[in-house]
Amino acid sequence: AQRVTQPEKLLSVFKGAPVELKCNYSYSGSPELFWYVQYSRQRLQLLLRHISRESIKGFTADLNKGETSFHLKKPFAQEEDSAMYYCALRRGSQGNLIFGKGTKLSVKP
Amino acid sequence: GAGVSQSPSNKVTEKGKDVELRCDPISGHTALYWYRQSLGQGLEFLIYFQGNSAPDKSGLPSDRFSAERTGGSVSTLTIQRTQQEDSAVYLCASSYTSGGVHEQFFGPGTRLTVL
Numbered sequence: 001a002q003r004v005t006q007p008e009k010l011l012s013v014f015k016g017a018p019v020e021l022k023c024n025y026s027y028s029g030s031p032e033l034f035w036y037v038q039y040s041r042q043r044l045q046l047l048l049r050h051i052s053r054e055s056i057k058g059f060t061a062d063l064n065k066g067e068t069s070f071h072l073k074k075p076f077a078q079e080e081d082s083a084m085y086y087c088a089l090r091r092g093s094q095g096n097l098i099f100g101k102g103t104k105l106s107v108k109p
Numbered sequence: 110g111a112g113v114s115q116s117p118s119n120k121v122t123e124k125g126k127d128v129e130l131r132c133d134p135i136s137g138h139t140a141l142y143w144y145r146q147s148l149g150q151g152l153e154f155l156i157y158f159q160g161n162s163a164p165d166k167s168g169l170p171s172d173r174f175s176a177e178r179t180g181g182s183v184s185t186l187t188i189q190r191t192q193q194e195d196s197a198v199y200l201c202a203s204s205y206t207s208g209g210v211h212e213q214f215f216g217p218g219t220r221l222t223v224l
Binding site: 032043044045046049051052086088090095096097098099100101102 | 112142144149150151152153154157165168200202210211212213214215216217218
């Protein structure tokens with residue numbers, strides 16, 4: 001079965017501290033993985049996708065097929081990073097996204 | 110340019126009534142998705158339209174839920190005989206795939222409250 005697991009519902013860190021939001025997946029094929037973010041009172045938006053191997057707002061995520069993980073990392077968290085983060089897996093080449101239940105990141109001053 | 114829009118932004122209804130939720134995707138996007146966002150359940154896929162193909166309805170939770178997409182553009186999600194457990198935020202997304210790169214753009218959602 002295809003599944004995305006985000007084990008932490010809430011992650012609280014201080015400004016300037018490193019942050020890692022965990023994501024594990026199960027999928028029988030070759031996965032396409034994403035991180036979406038939802039800031040307070042804003043719509044869900046794409047943060048980054050694994051195939052682009054990009055760094056957005058200082059965040060990076062590496063696909064580890066051996067551990068079936070796609071953890072999101074940032075070396076120095078900022079208060080404006082506080083938001084809800086969702087890891088998602090795309091089903092097939094033309095399918096919908098399967099989301100994890102999300103992790104709420106709170107960055108304290 | 111305009112993003113995905115949804116209406117109404119909020120809907121309060123009584124148990125047993127039917128509701129219709131509307132989604133206007135980004136012009137030119139061939140794929141349209143409906144998701145449901147509820148506390149404790151996260152984001153759940155409901156239904157997916159791709160061009161003129163038959164929709165993928167595998168995520169619809171019951172036969173009270175249905176959706177249409179007219180003219181390859183606007184979509185309506187209908188929930189018949191609403192139940193309290195239908196209360197959630199219903200999100201619509203549209204997407205393009207270019208050069209193998211896929212991105213879904215989400216609307217602001219419709220918050221449905223069933224009393």
